[in-house]
Amino acid sequence: MTNRELWEGVSYAKFAALARRMGWTAEYLAGVLRGKFEVRGETFEAYFDRVLHCRPGGEVVIPFRSVIEHFLVGVEHLARDGKLALCACGCGSFAGGGGRLAWETCSRKSASVAQLKALEKARRLRWERATAREDG
């Protein structure tokens, strides 16, 4: 689990993808988070309705700490139950619906480092099994 979201923010698309899996509605989110940050010119229901529908765009970022923390609790909850695939690079962030990498800096390089570690572990296990057979 990472808290990178706390300083990078969470995109509407990622939040909406998590909300779908958690069953969060605009009404629920407004009820839980009302008054914890400031929305201007709209109600909390209207704000979260926009977020869940990615208006004006899925790339728009939520900067509010209370909303991001709610997001992270949801991610942790689903990831702990094995119901959520996290970023392929191993950084611990939720990559969003269908996404394999969570951040632009989650490079192929870091992904291949994770893959190399997995390969190395598999090789070591094979080797341990092979030597165990020799011993027995």
Ligand SMILES: [Zn+2]
């Ligand atoms: Zn990553």
